[in-house]
Amino acid sequence: MTQANLSQTLAVNIPSTLTLRVSHEQFIQLALANRDLQLERTATGELIVMPPTGSDTGNRNLDIEGQLWLWNRQTKLGKTFNSSTGFHLPNGSDRSPDAAWIRQDRWDTLSLEQQETFAPICPDFVLELRSKNDSLEKLCAKMREYIDNGARLGWLIDRKNKQVEVYRQNQDVEVLNNPVSLSGKDVLPGFVLDLIEVW
16 A cells, blocks of 8 residues: 655645635745745735746846845945845734845844744845835835834835835835935945936
């Protein structure tokens, strides 16, 4: 008698009308078993499955990540993260910004085990690049969630409308029309993001 291979992978289509709720621990298991998927989880446990970005958006996102990485490499002020990095935020959600940065002293408070998984920390800086099919309303809510969980600065880059929404603690959202660059000011000292290639 032979046993069936129970570890076989099957593709599952989840209708948009169906909401799946998972715990943080279940989310980690799902993410580890499905490394080729972009997954997030809301504070209420709702599983969000996102398709990969298009090639053009991926290329522009890499340019942004590269600029942030190079600045941090030169200043050595913290740790930079790309879009495949997940963070377990204080409100219980698991999110993956398109680019993020954490001050070194805050990163160093985490144990090695915490650093190797979905780190239980909200980045100091987060960036989201709106792709063609992204809902602006959902991205704005995600940016507010980052700020509510401790992010000090957030940039939502909307290529479709050539606008940037700047999120800061205890301040109204600032909307910039077609800027050529963005300054990290006191959160990312000396960092200036060149947006010419992003637009």
